[in-house]
Amino acid sequence: MPSGTTREIRWFLEREHTQILRWFQSLPFESPEERVDYYLDLHKADVGAKYREGNIEIKQRLGTWSDGCLSPYHWGRFENYTKWSFALADAGAAHSLLHKNSDNWLPVSKSRQVAILHPVGDTLTTSPPGESIQSGCQVEYGRVAFCEQQWHTIAFEFFGPEFPELPESLARSILGDEPLDRDTSMGYAEFLMKQLEPPGIQ
Numbered sequence: 001m002p003s004g005t006t007r008e009i010r011w012f013l014e015r016e017h018t019q020i021l022r023w024f025q026s027l028p029f030e031s032p033e034e035r036v037d038y039y040l041d042l043h044k045a046d047v048g049a050k051y052r053e054g055n056i057e058i059k060q061r062l063g064t065w066s067d068g069c070l071s072p073y074h075w076g077r078f079e080n081y082t083k084w085s086f087a088l089a090d091a092g093a094a095h096s097l098l099h100k101n102s103d104n105w106l107p108v109s110k111s112r113q114v115a116i117l118h119p120v121g122d123t124l125t126t127s128p129p130g131e132s133i134q135s136g137c138q139v140e141y142g143r144v145a146f147c148e149q150q151w152h153t154i155a156f157e158f159f160g161p162e163f164p165e166l167p168e169s170l171a172r173s174i175l176g177d178e179p180l181d182r183d184t185s186m187g188y189a190e191f192l193m194k195q196l197e198p199p200g201i202q
Contacts (some may be wrong), residue, residue, distance in 0.1 A: 076185030113144025135160025
């Protein structure tokens, strides 16, 4: 069964984004998270599969997605996704999956911070991850490392039965006026596919 439908806008950058880092540092809570996810190389831009902490997670980009912006400075792709998650029966299954087929699975190290924006009355309140929130927007800033490459990623992931509106003023308070553009905006599956393609194919 699908575990959820979301709308996401994400960027991958080769440099640190100082403004969003300052925004996370200004919050009254800390949300550091470090882990390694293993991505299955499907050679597809619209379907991603990964092993994460005992679960197989599949994420499919739906056919309806469009260009848009969070503010005049921050343009990208709004993509709709459906997600599924399956728990592996035991640790032996995970070991067999990853180590007997290691050439097919790409380890991706992630160090990220997450905060949840959610409606309270007529405003959006910021809360740490892990709280029970029906509808909101997960803000993510992370460092990503694989195959001796290092990147930074920024994402706004809207979830719940009704996606909240993100005011332009709030987006600019998080991202500042440093431009983000459509060329660096894509989901994980498309990003990894592009990075792993041999030179000259992209």
